[in-house]
Amino acid sequence: MNFFEHQTRARRRTGLLVVYFTLALLLTMAAVNLAGLLAWHWLLQPISLAAWLRSPAALWLAGITLLVVAGGSAVRFWQLRGGGSALAGMLQARRIDPDTHLAEERQLVNVVEEMAIASGIPVPQLFVLDNEPAINALVAGFRPTETSVIVTRGALQQLDRDELQGVIAHEFSHVFNADMRLNLRLIAALAGILAIGKTGEFLMHSMRYGSHRSGRNNGAAAVFVVGAALMAIGYIGLFFGRLIKAAISRQRELLADAGSVQFTRNPAGIAGALIRIRNGDGSHLNSRHAEDMSHMCFGETLTFRLRGLLATHPSVDERLAALGTPWLARARVDARQRSATATAPAPESAPAQTHAFAETATAMAAAMPPVARAADTVGTVTPAHLGYARRIHESIPEHLHTALHRSDEAELVMYALVLSVSDGAPGVLLDTLALPPASAERVSQRLRQIQALGTRLRLPLADLAIPALKQAPQADRDRLLARLDTLIRADQRVTLFEFVLTHILADHLGHGAHRxxxxxxxxxxxxxxxxxxxxxxxxHASGARDDTATRQFRGLSAAVLPPGTALLPISECKLDALSRALQRLARLTPLLKAGLVDACADAVLADGRVQVAEAELLRAVCTLLDCPMPPLFTSDQTT
Structure with missing residues (x-):
């Protein structure tokens, strides 16, 4: 199953969530009415079930229940409307400064940056739960190209680089498997069901407080009983909420584990993290929102009774066994060593485990199906992509890398990127921005550095800058986008790279970027x-001309356009029109986007080579279509 099929299935699972939610709501309404009937029967006057159902009180209770559930869900959905960063705010997670000097945070930044470059998406925003000593992580967002990664302090402090990479690859699998949007919607839906129990708790507390002041009467007693019943119903809602989460998420965790191995070809990484959870301090969280996000995290956040029915994750032993039997045996040996002595050494490093269990990694890698189409590479990462990303990462000078992690300096780098492809004199173009002299001089310095690096690093520089640019207020982001537009139009010519850069930045820095x-x-x-x-x-971007271009277009368009559709002349291929076209194409159903990605990739590969300008345009198209496209290689290319 590829990225587009996962997206389609996720939309169907959203429909399944609606069905589950409706059933839970009907059962909740029935339970609330039953509580109302019993309270009326015992405390006021006897009444039959038929008479109760015809009474205005039953209708009022049903309406109030619906209002409470819908209101609870609406409030939580509103809280999470900002996507992953909104969830991080709800959890009181601290944003990790991309320019952090803490060693464990610096390691996380490097791992995530490499994974982002390898998978063809801008670097996600990073957050840490400082008060969580256990090992856990999650990813959240409404779009594959607009995500936030949240990790616990325990994960940063206890995992080595390979283990951390395994966990991050697991979370990226959730991105590509279309789990994130469903997970956020699940939080909002279940918040409404759980609101019934919170309402009952409020009624009980208010009646208990009121009884001390005015004495107890039948009406107050009835309200107290209803409150107690609502609290009990709240636990029923909690049961159904956990059941829904288990039904939707459990198999997704095994799939994400397999994705982690596929991406890294190193089962030792994720296996090592699972072993540390199994034999160490676990993955349970202290947060009061641990229940809300139990289905989103790398490991279980809570202890479950009726584990086989309600657990959102398979057991750690099941997950290790799925990676290969040696890993479960290794975990048991490690546990015995820990129990034998209080000073037992930590688990061996991932590289040593990789050597010991290389056979498992080879078998799992061999089991992965070959990639037949470009669309099949969307939402995937291979060792070749990771190697490419690591080389790109290491090619960026340290001082330039540091600048990309500071919002003010990253803004100047973006101006320098535009100047690097403009035809006009840099000094004259810079004057159109009216920057302070010191800032203009730094732009000139960055321009010289970028020109010395060559062309293949241009887009990765923008990807690495996006997290820092996102930290700026929206007014500053709007100013950056406006200045870039001014700078681009100053020489009366818009290049393909300028189109790519401005559209990717606008897609991630503009208003409603998370939608x-x-x-x-x-x-x-x-x-x-x-x-x-x-x-x-x-x-035309591929360089094909005349009859060659006509034949190429005919081959590309055969599956997606009516027969006889002609190639547009280059004079009619306006970038402004392309921008509007991509906005509409982004609203295609996912499976149809696959055909477009294949056609565009075939145009890039038509001459057997991947030129930088072609690759940049393809990446922009895929980003605007919300399709994370990793670097495209020909059969004889490795960089």
């Missing part, structure tokens, strides 16, 4: 003109 585009088109037909423009731009 997921809704599906509006389930056929190529109403978008034929947009697809024709996109494929024509891709053909």
């Amino acid at each position: 997921n585009p809704t599906v509006a088109f389930r056929s190529y037909r109403p978008l034929a003109a947009d697809i024709r423009l996109l494929l024509s731009v891709m053909v």
